[in-house]
Amino acid sequence: MSTPASTTTKQPSTPSEPTSAPSRKRGGSAGGTAFTVLTWALALIFFFPVFWMALTGFKNEADAYTETPRLFFAPTLTQFQNVLDEATPFAVNSLVATTASTILVVLLALPAAYALSIRPVKKTQDVLFFFISTKMLPLVAVIVPLYVIVGQIGALDNIWVMIVLYTAMNLPIAVWMMRSFLQEIPGEVLEAAEMDGAGLVKVWRHVMIPITAPGIAATALICVIFAWNEFFFAVNLTASASSTVPVYLVGFIASQGLYFAQLSAAATLASLPVVIAGWIAQKQLVRGLSMGAIK
Amino acid sequence: MTTTAQAPAARGASPAAARGAGTDNKVKRREGWNRRGPLLPALVFAIIVTQLPFLFTLYYSLQSWNLVRPGSRQFVGFANYIEVFKDSVFRGAALNTIWITGGCVLISLLIGLALALLLDRPFPGRGLARTMLITPFLVMPVAGALLWKTTMFDPTFGIVNFVLTPIGLGDTDWLSSYPLAAIIIALVWQWTPFMMLLLLAGLQSQDRSSLEAAAVDGAGPMQTFRSITLPHMRRYIELSVLLGAIYIVNTFDHIYMMTSGGPGTASANLPFYIYQRAFLGFDVGQAAAMGVVVVVGTIIVATLALRLIFTSFTEETS
Known part of the structure; x- marks a missing residue:
């Protein structure tokens, strides 16, 4: 961050220090322009694969396989149409697993977060520790018995298994996140409501839910992202009837044919819901990804 | 606490x-x-x-049990564990896990920090640049891996070799010659925005007045960065490393999609190798024992990490 001085400081500085003032916040200098150009260059590099994915999805396969990558071509919707025809059952499964697990997570996590923040139980720290530690256990450690048990009860390739597993996967994040939101409710608000003789249901309906609605929405968003993108359980515990969108994408590595355009269209459509949701909710994303630690 | x-x-x-x-x-x-x-x-x-499935993992790990040989199931004590420690592929996979996790966390942290610093200043189109920069993280991991394997790393038609042709590297088959590097590149692309977002939130939570005070006192940008910004950023950096490591150590999607652990087992990490033993070898006992070993390793690392995350939270909420 060595920006050249744009203003001079009155105070004489010690010889070892560079005599520069903070043009950091002001920009406009030559250094500032250089940083701006650098930032934009990096942004374009990072975004390029996404841009290329979307662009290739509009090509026909002949345009996708050229030694010199083609930027201009006659766009076609064929690939997207093909993908939509093929992938609809997978998308329905993903939608069901994502929606149902997210609703379940919120229903379980909201009361738990309440018990851990507004009216804390004894050993609150231990319980929080337990929840987060389940998130740290490697999934591979449980996949073998899950496969055996689920197989024994005849539930392989059943969407309900996915719903239960995704609920368990997202529950710790949701508990931590919602707790951080509930802790922000001023104690006086609840006390005032209780003094007025409002019962638990009333307090929830008229005080808690309205105040925490943005927090619930942010939590749900994070759960949706993780459930929609989940692959490990889906590829191991589903076969065809309840396979989700990521499993559909596996089909493209098995085939040796020329499918760049179609797989790009498929990757674009598979990513689209989460990309759009993430763009809209950038702020909530930070809080969710840090499990509520960063506001 | x-x-x-x-x-x-x-x-x-x-x-x-x-x-x-x-x-x-x-x-x-x-x-x-x-x-x-x-x-x-x-x-x-x-x-x-x-927790219940993990108890079963413990139980299975003491048995010799292969799903393709019915009736072979029997109690063998710690034999599976001895096999695991003698298995050189398992050690290789453990090493790959360390390389992938360590490399990816470190590189994406450094790039993420640079990007966060660059974004923490006003410039034209800042919101758009930020949105573009977080997008790789929002792309479905399986889709991202598929893209890197095909449209990016393909030896003949991929963008990477097209870009590298002028400097004479245009014929490299990345996925067979440098499978680990290729996986790390794809993962860094996916995880840098995550680091950037967390670190940017940290930078923006800095007390602006102390930065301005430092400037008035004649502190240079480097000095301000070292004595004010970096100490403030410590817990954000720790948190980013911890959370990034939790997710990246479990990497499965990229290896499954890009290399299938190959060539041979050159790029298999622990999750992928255990998956192979369980679902391609049907060796329940062995896979379970490996799972237990991984969990014990994770607990050791995670206990240290958890202490850290709790300190962060206590500071935040107190």
């Missing part, structure tokens, strides 16, 4: 509890259950779905 629990406890003390204080044990106990009640469904659910 206790301050977090006590602060809300004090404000949460309900009128009912205050009235019955010291007079009626029953009221107290009911109050206790009123508090515990809302917690129980989530707690019970988490225990059943996450």
Whole structure:
């Protein structure tokens, strides 16, 4: 961050220090322009694969396989149409697993977060520790018995298994996140409501839910992202009837044919819901990804 | 640590509890259950779905059991564990896990920090640049891996070799010659935005007035960065490393999609190798024992990490 001085400081500085003032916040200098150009260059590099994915999805396969990558071509919707025809059952499964697990997570996590923040139980720290530690256990450690048990009860390739597993996967994040939101409710608000003789249901309906609605929405968003993108359980515990969108994408590595355009269209459509949701909710994303630690 | 629990406890003390204080044990106990009640469904659910299967993993790990040889199941004690420690592929996979996790966390942290610093200053189109930079993280990991394998790393038609042709590297088959590097590149692309977002939030939570005060006092940008920004950023950096490591150590999607652990087992990490043993070798006992070893390793690392995350939270909420 060595920006050249744009203003001079009155105070004489010690010889070892560079005599520069903070043009950091002001920009406009030559250094500032250089940083701006650098930032934009990096942004374009990072975004390029996404841009290329979307662009290739509009090509026909002949345009996708050229030694010199083609930027201009006659766009076609064929690939997207093909993908939509093929992938609809997978998308329905993903939608069901994502929606149902997210609703379940919120229903379980909201009361738990309440018990851990507004009216804390004894050993609150231990319980929080337990929840987060389940998130740290490697999934591979449980996949073998899950496969055996689920197989024994005849539930392989059943969407309900996915719903239960995704609920368990997202529950710790949701508990931590919602707790951080509930802790922000001023104690006086609840006390005032209780003094007025409002019962638990009333307090929830008229005080808690309205105040925490943005927090619930942010939590749900994070759960949706993780459930929609989940692959490990889906590829191991589903076969065809309840396979989700990521499993559909596996089909493209098995085939040796020329499918760049179609797989790009498929990757674009598979990513689209989460990309759009993430763009809209950038702020909530930070809080969710840090499990509520960063506001 | 206790301050977090006590602060809300004090404000949460309900009128009912205050009235019955010291007079009626029953009221107290009911109050206790009123508090515990809302917690129980989530707690019970988490225990059943996450802890119970692990007990089975422990149990299976003491058995010789291959799914393709019915009737072969028998108790063998710690034989599976001895096999695991003698297995050079397992050690290779453990090493790959360390390389992938360490390399990816470190590189994406450094690039993420640079990007966060660059974004923490006003310039034209800042919102758009930020949106573009977070997008790789939002792309479905399986889709991202598929893209890197095909449209990016393809030896003939991929963008990477097209870009590298002018400097004479245009014929490299990345996925067979440098599978680990290729996987790390794809992962860094996916995880740098995550690091950037967390670190940017940290930068923006800095006390602006102390930065300005430092400037007025004649501190240069480097000096301000070292003595004010970096200490402030410490817990954000720690948190980013910890959370990034939790997710990246479990990497499965990229290896499955890009290299299938190959060539041979050159790029298999532990999750992928255990998956292979369980679902391609059908060796339940071995896979379970490996799972247990991985969990023990994770617990050791995670205990240190958890202490850290708790310090962060206590500082945040107190």
